[in-house]
Amino acid sequence: MASEQIENYLKQIYNLQSDEGRVSTSSLSKTLDVTPASVSEMVKKLADEGSLTHTPYKGVALTGEGELLALRIIRKHRLWEMFLFNVLHFKLEEIHREAERFEHIMSDTMEEKIDEVLGRPTIDPHGHPIPTRDGVMRHVAGLRLTDAAEGATMRVLRVNDADAELLQYMTSIGIALHMTIVVKQKMNFDNSMRVAIDGRDVNISSTIAASVIVEHA
Ligand SMILES: [Zn+2]
Incomplete structure (x- = not known):
């Protein structure tokens, strides 16, 4: 139970x-x-x-059994986020809260249908991996944007999903999954940075930079 x-x-x-x-x-x-x-x-x-x-x-x-149960619920959460985002066009910052509730009532049949309709996605809209039905989670490494070097061109792998306000702000300045971000200047006194997103220069705080996980583009 x-x-x-x-x-x-x-x-x-x-x-x-x-x-x-x-x-x-x-x-x-x-x-x-x-x-x-x-x-x-x-x-x-x-x-x-x-x-x-x-x-x-x-x-x-x-235990192995406990981990499997956890991964089942994480799978339902992330699939439902994907469905809300891709099919129902919810905003990125809205889906986590919705999924927190729905993950508990989604039946296995519903989970299968959603997975099929979505074309069996491997990541959710925040870039987090979706575990398989039998509990295999593929972890993709990456680094915080805070740790990227000055001059580096980085690609967004995933963003923090829990803070709606932060996500909304990130979306408004153009940070999105798979986007390219160029680190133009790092401000060492407060860890903020100036970056170019889609050719536009933006200053971002250390909080934002730490919430964005990137890889070298
Ligand atoms: Zn979520």
């Missing part, structure tokens, strides 16, 4: 795990915005169900 709450825990643990290895219960409490007591309760439940292992003072780690 997988309630919405359980699915959110598994997904969050998966994400934190990819960033920082073993996940502490305190970072779970922080990112899910729930009390440490309810985290402990849920962690115990998930351990009993075989979705994760918990080592006191070391944190939690998903």
